[in-house]
Amino acid sequence: MVVGMVLEGGGAKGGYQIGVWKALRELEIKIGCVTGTSIGAINGALIVQDKFDEAYKLWYNVDSRLVIKDDPEIYQQLINRDIDIKNIQMYFEYVKKIVKQKGLDVEPLRDLIEKEVDERRIRSSNIDFGLVTVSLSDWKPMELYVDDIEEGKIKDYLLASSFLPGFKPQVLDGKKFLDGGFFDNLPINMMAKKGYKEIIAVELNAMALVQPVKNKELVIRRIRPSGDVGRLLEFDKERSRNNLKMGYLDTMKSYGKCQGSAYYLTDIPEESVFFNKLLQVSDEQILSMGKIIGYEAGYPKRIMLEVIVSELCEMLGFDLSMTYGEIVLGALEYLAAATNIERLKIYDYETFLSMILRKCEKAPQKTFDIEFMPSILRRQSLVQKTFKEELLMKWLVMMATQENSAS
Secondary structure, rough: OOOEEEOOHHHHHHHHHHHHHHHHHHHOOOOEEEEEEHHHHHHHHHHHHHHHHHHHHHHHOOOOOHHOOOOOOHHHHHHOOOOOOHHHHHHHHHHHHHHOOOOOOOOOHHHHHHHHHHOOOHHHOOEEEEEEEEOOOOEEEEEEEHHHHHOOOHHHHHHHHHHOOOOOOOEEEEEEEEEEHHHHOOHHHHHHOOOOOEEEEEEOOOOOOOOOOOOOOOOEEEOOOOOOOOOOOOHHHHHHHHHHHHHHHHHHHHHOOOOOOOOOEEOOOOHHHHHHHHHHHOOOHHHHHHHHHOOOOOOOHHHHHHHHHHHHHHOOOOOOOOOHHHHHHHHHHHHHHHOOOOOOOOEEEHHHHHHHHHHHHHOOOOOOOOOOOOOHHHHOOHHHHOHHHHHHHHHHHHHHHHHHHOO
């Protein structure tokens, strides 16, 4: 089935959308129409032209100098809040200059659009294309498909769609324009008017207006960033490279090519495997685990399933309705983050588990150990949450050691 693709505005976060496109290409998802706002419109123009290599290279090497003309290094310091107080006069003069010229000069952005957009290629593409902007002169939102735009004006309207407050005013056809995010930053309704029922909506966690979806029969696959994609005007190369990876991996996860919450995992065992592994832990190990949190007596298997698993859920804020597999995976992902295992990468389950185990075995012990507390204090949830990383590490090492000795 041919799908529509809707790209949200979000400025410097836009590399995420090209990561999504990379995944869709590999998955051989056929796109019949693209609508976008602001950077979503610019990325959409690249998609319609099938300029993947150019788009990927652009976002892989993104720099504020590609967008802002006025002293981009000072601009970047201000955006990143990396201000040297000794140069405060320099920052003051910079801001005074921007105010005097009535905004940031985005001539480089215009040059970029001029270089990367071929109007004839867009008009002859077999992919429909539309964008959103707002006429500031008469405060009128404009949803425009290619056929609605006068010949020779597509580049101008791409810039108009991206024109944020704070940019130096420019005039098109005698009117001033404003970023389309002031009307609809995620133009799903515009896509629906073309008759598309199955839509991929790529979001960027942007602060802008989004119109409610009118057609409740649409099948919308929403792909959202699973992590921080930065600020609107944070044109940072390393951040953008991470966004490219994140967009790719989030899309692969959306289509079931990997699983997990924060991480991206393959070859995850079935639920019965997790349940059986919990039961295979020796009684001695279970009692040792229970002792850590103040449960020193009782039937071991019940302690494991009713106490330890329940305490694990409480420490991590998990819903008790989660399956054993989901609980174990959630705990592993928590430990992966706590031990600084790279997130934006695909791991098979066994490799992921082994990496976490090695990290946990090497992790330094805290100065004050929960095991030396009186039993009644160890059962307090506040105490358990305070020591949760250490508890999780100990439990994991115990279970993994038992599992390895059994095999």
